[in-house]
Amino acid sequence: MLNTLLHDFKDFLAEYRESWNSNDAIRMANHSSNELKVRWAAPNAEVSDYGYENSREGWKQAYEMYKGRSP
Numbered sequence: 001m002l003n004t005l006l007h008d009f010k011d012f013l014a015e016y017r018e019s020w021n022s023n024d025a026i027r028m029a030n031h032s033s034n035e036l037k038v039r040w041a042a043p044n045a046e047v048s049d050y051g052y053e054n055s056r057e058g059w060k061q062a063y064e065m066y067k068g069r070s071p
Helices: 002-021 025-029 052-065
Strands: 037-041 047-051
Touching: 002 025, 025 052, 047 052
Parallel strands: none
Antiparallel strands: 037 047
């Protein structure tokens, strides 16, 4: 059982890393659930909530920052 879980995790991690390095925001966002709900607490104690669509937009912005470089 443990070997199967480890193998599955390694397969997932390889795919996740390929997605990360693809510079494809939609591919990267596909690793998240459409029902994603996140609460972010900033260092200044400001709290913001966002979901899947915000996450997709965040990946697009992140990849724009890395344009021409490897993430």
